[in-house]
Amino acid sequence: MSDNPASAYDMSHVEEDEERRTLAVIVDNEPGVLGRVVGLFSARGYNIESLTVAEVDRDRHRSRITIVTAGTAHTLEQIEAQLLRLVPVASVTDITRSKRGIERELALIKVAGEGEKRVEALRIAEIFRARVIDTTNKSFIFELTGASDKIDQFCALMDPLGLVEVSRTGVLSIKRGAEKG
Amino acid sequence: MEMQTKPKAKTDTDQMTGAEIVITALKEQGVEVMFGYPGGAVLPIYDALFTEPSIRHVLVRHEQGAGHAAEGYARSTGNAGVALVTSGPGATNMVTPITDAMMDSIPMVVLTGQVPTHLIGTDAFQECDTVGITRCCAKHNYLVTDVDELARTIHEAFLIATTGRPGPVVIDIPKDIQFATGTYVGKDGIHKATYKPQTDPDPQAIKRAVELMKHAKRPVFYTGGGVINSGPEASESLRKLQKLTGFPVTSTLMGLGAFPASHEDWLGMLGMHGSYEANNAMHDCDLMICVGARFDDRVTGRIDAFSPGSKKIHIDIDPSSINKVIRADVPVIADSGNALDAMIKAWGKAKPKDISDWKAQISGWRARNCFAYAESENEIKPQYAIERLYELTKDRETYISTEVGQHQMWAAQHYHFEEPNRWMTSGGLGTMGYGLPAAVGIQAAHKDALVIDIAGEASVQMVLQEVSTAVQHKLPIKVFILNNEWMGMVRQWQELLHGERYSHSYSESLPDFVKLAEAYGALGLVCDDPKELDGKIQEMIDYDGPVIFDCRVTKAENCLPMIPSGAAHNDMILSEITGDEIDEAGRKLV
Numbered sequence A: 001m002s003d004n005p006a007s008a009y010d011m012s013h014v015e016e017d018e019e020r021r022t023l024a025v026i027v028d029n030e031p032g033v034l035g036r037v038v039g040l041f042s043a044r045g046y047n048i049e050s051l052t053v054a055e056v057d058r059d060r061h062r063s064r065i066t067i068v069t070a071g072t073a074h075t076l077e078q079i080e081a082q083l084l085r086l087v088p089v090a091s092v093t094d095i096t097r098s099k100r101g102i103e104r105e106l107a108l109i110k111v112a113g114e115g116e117k118r119v120e121a122l123r124i125a126e127i128f129r130a131r132v133i134d135t136t137n138k139s140f141i142f143e144l145t146g147a148s149d150k151i152d153q154f155c156a157l158m159d160p161l162g163l164v165e166v167s168r169t170g171v172l173s174i175k176r177g178a179e180k181g
Numbered sequence B: 001m002e003m004q005t006k007p008k009a010k011t012d013t014d015q016m017t018g019a020e021i022v023i024t025a026l027k028e029q030g031v032e033v034m035f036g037y038p039g040g041a042v043l044p045i046y047d048a049l050f051t052e053p054s055i056r057h058v059l060v061r062h063e064q065g066a067g068h069a070a071e072g073y074a075r076s077t078g079n080a081g082v083a084l085v086t087s088g089p090g091a092t093n094m095v096t097p098i099t100d101a102m103m104d105s106i107p108m109v110v111l112t113g114q115v116p117t118h119l120i121g122t123d124a125f126q127e128c129d130t131v132g133i134t135r136c137c138a139k140h141n142y143l144v145t146d147v148d149e150l151a152r153t154i155h156e157a158f159l160i161a162t163t164g165r166p167g168p169v170v171i172d173i174p175k176d177i178q179f180a181t182g183t184y185v186g187k188d189g190i191h192k193a194t195y196k197p198q199t200d201p202d203p204q205a206i207k208r209a210v211e212l213m214k215h216a217k218r219p220v221f222y223t224g225g226g227v228i229n230s231g232p233e234a235s236e237s238l239r240k241l242q243k244l245t246g247f248p249v250t251s252t253l254m255g256l257g258a259f260p261a262s263h264e265d266w267l268g269m270l271g272m273h274g275s276y277e278a279n280n281a282m283h284d285c286d287l288m289i290c291v292g293a294r295f296d297d298r299v300t301g302r303i304d305a306f307s308p309g310s311k312k313i314h315i316d317i318d319p320s321s322i323n324k325v326i327r328a329d330v331p332v333i334a335d336s337g338n339a340l341d342a343m344i345k346a347w348g349k350a351k352p353k354d355i356s357d358w359k360a361q362i363s364g365w366r367a368r369n370c371f372a373y374a375e376s377e378n379e380i381k382p383q384y385a386i387e388r389l390y391e392l393t394k395d396r397e398t399y400i401s402t403e404v405g406q407h408q409m410w411a412a413q414h415y416h417f418e419e420p421n422r423w424m425t426s427g428g429l430g431t432m433g434y435g436l437p438a439a440v441g442i443q444a445a446h447k448d449a450l451v452i453d454i455a456g457e458a459s460v461q462m463v464l465q466e467v468s469t470a471v472q473h474k475l476p477i478k479v480f481i482l483n484n485e486w487m488g489m490v491r492q493w494q495e496l497l498h499g500e501r502y503s504h505s506y507s508e509s510l511p512d513f514v515k516l517a518e519a520y521g522a523l524g525l526v527c528d529d530p531k532e533l534d535g536k537i538q539e540m541i542d543y544d545g546p547v548i549f550d551c552r553v554t555k556a557e558n559c560l561p562m563i564p565s566g567a568a569h570n571d572m573i574l575s576e577i578t579g580d581e582i583d584e585a586g587r588k589l590v
Helices: A033-043 A073-085 A116-127 A148-161 B018-028 B040-050 B063-077 B095-103 B130-134 B147-162 B175-179 B203-215 B225-229 B232-245 B276-284 B336-347 B356-366 B382-393 B406-414 B435-445 B466-472 B488-497 B513-520 B530-542
Strands: A019-028 A050-057 A062-071 A089-094 A101-112 A131-135 A139-146 A163-168 A172-175 B015-017 B033-036 B056-059 B081-085 B108-114 B140-143 B168-174 B181-183 B219-223 B249-251 B266-269 B287-291 B311-316 B330-333 B398-402 B450-456 B478-483 B523-527 B547-552
Touching: A019 A033, A019 A073, A019 A172, A033 A062, A033 A073, A062 A073, A073 A089, A101 A148, A116 A131, A116 A139, A116 A148, A139 A148, A148 A163, B015 B018, B018 B040, B018 B147, B018 B175, B018 B181, B033 B063, B033 B435, B040 B081, B040 B108, B040 B168, B040 B175, B056 B435, B056 B466, B063 B081, B063 B095, B063 B108, B063 B435, B063 B466, B095 B108, B095 B130, B095 B168, B108 B130, B108 B147, B108 B175, B130 B140, B130 B168, B140 B147, B147 B168, B147 B181, B168 B175, B203 B287, B203 B311, B203 B330, B203 B336, B219 B232, B219 B276, B225 B232, B225 B336, B232 B336, B249 B276, B266 B276, B266 B406, B276 B356, B287 B336, B311 B336, B382 B406, B382 B450, B382 B478, B382 B530, B398 B406, B398 B435, B406 B450, B406 B478, B406 B488, B435 B450, B435 B466, B435 B478, B466 B513, B478 B530, B513 B523, B513 B547, B523 B530, B530 B547
Parallel strands: B033 B056, B033 B081, B081 B108, B108 B168, B140 B168, B219 B249, B219 B287, B249 B266, B287 B311, B311 B330, B398 B450, B450 B478, B478 B547, B523 B547
Antiparallel strands: A019 A062, A019 A089, A050 A062, A101 A139, A101 A163, A101 A172, A131 A139, B015 B181
16 A cells, blocks of 8 residues: 555645636526536635626627636646536636736725825825725725736725725736637 | 416417426427426426326336436436426425436436426525526526526427436426416427537547557557447447457446447456456556546546556547546547547558457456355355346346445446446446436336346335335336345445444344335345245246345445555455555545
8 A cells, every 4th residue: 555545536746836817708698607607616616716797798698707716727727628518608718828818907995084194095096097986075986997916006005094995896808909709 | 376377379389388388398309208296386287297198207206216217217218317396395306316417427307396486586385496406416407487488498408418418407497487378499490509519529639549549559448428328329339449459348337338248358347346357457558548438536546546657548528527537648529429430430441459468468367356255055145146136137138227335336246238228327426225216217218128226225225115106107126135234335444444333334123125015015025045046036037016125145245356445456455355455545535
């Protein structure tokens, strides 16, 4: 008997680097389709870092689900194959692997404060090209679009200035160039 | 009850109630037999069925029985099995068979009643979220909320259940939809844009595969349930390709029968309780041709020691099976029958390489006679019971189902199959209680065949009430129980893994199976003497009706050979368990 037994249940000896990937999953917009996709991830132990979904083609009832996930090369290959196994999934595109992906996220950020902190918050918002979409004497709501790390950075700077609440869409992605998919 | 009373256009034959749409669609799909149990939320469909002469409804005693019967029907005919159950508990009782069919790729269409649409979400009587519950265990499912979508949905469900990698599809039909009047559409032209299983192989992949086959010195075919699912023609193609190449063949539990067990190049089943020659051939081969199998953990054993020196060709219709567990050198995504046909064509008139050294090595392994057991004059050895059952039934049209456990493995080892679709067992999910209702389903499809459920006394009690179904519907199934009073496989693992501490694996207060059979109106037989066994088995076969056969066998017999969890193919326990076969890490596996 070996010192290092392993089976399908014990693959911990395989140490591979995890990669972060953004997947665009085009699905038939039918009831429960999001549940199928999310259920697959939880049932098979895959990660979801971010997920967005909306109908993108009303005539064909197609929705686009953007999933940011992380896993080893082997896991990522399985994720794609398992997604395609779902009946309402039309296509899966690995935007990250295409190396032509653009990612954006939209955030609504509420900051409350008075005096110098309020002025400083506005000044930083200007640098980040965040728009003020609501204001009171004591607060602002900023709208900010950009890559996720830009939003992270903005929130970090707002934190000492009275950050109250953040609402984010999650990552959206699309490939550069003239072609579809 | 809210009834939609759209006036029925009497002149227009495609206008009918939802319930009538269901029956019409099933008829158009060629359904002759269905298994079910009525209840409040499916009464309109049952009403439509009442006067329908062309669909035979087999009333079960528990919805799980309907599901496994539909599976047995499907596996033995190649057609989709159909089950009809009510909402709530009717649907939840179907979850085990649905999962079982998913794991073993069995085509099945399950119709469940649902509370009326206006009550959905109100925790109504016998309401449950059927599509939510079955989403992760079915190939696909539907909640029908528009009667005009009902016919299309049913046809699409059959398409999805029976094509690609087959599986169970659930259609949840609220009661008001069954009453409502809508338009019937036929099955022609029904398709789903997002569902396009790849059935034809890439010619380049076939070329590469055949090239490897022409140069292999130690090849082996490793075939699985995919060959059975592809239809009897795929088994024919496997036999043809084997004849051209002369390669030895092993198979998974699910693939038994695709290749004839009487063939000189048949190695027997592989895996945890497979043959010594099959597992050693897998370990030492230089080319593995996997056809419609999925490298299940019961087959591979220890992954990092799995067939270390071989190139692997993997034919599978499901792309997610490729590289899931074992890396394939040549992946072939296709229906296994189509791939085999393409390989036969690509092989052409090539002369097979001389592999006599390899065959000699295999003969050496075979000479170990790994399924041998200590015979007894006083006790019926379970292996002996299966051997005798085989000898006395092999020349008939016989179908075998099993429950799950030691008896299942002994059946796989000692009963031999020459044809596909003759062996029905719960492989992936390992469902105790599968075999008896599966036998009901098989017998409903094959009226004059001999259908035997090889059972254990523990498993058989899980869905035992279906004996009543067999009696009612005059389905003369034979339930052949290897009764050792233990949950035998649990007992064996406790001996192997837990220092012979037999925690809750002994069944006290077993029923008197003979009286039980009689209580149901079946014949009960009991035998504990090897000398009387043949006569009793013959009596079972000759009896025109359901039989429960209580075959009292050696109590503490272990099922061997065995690859312990966490061990490699060439590390089998052959004849004796000593208790130190499995180390700490292996104990944590299942």
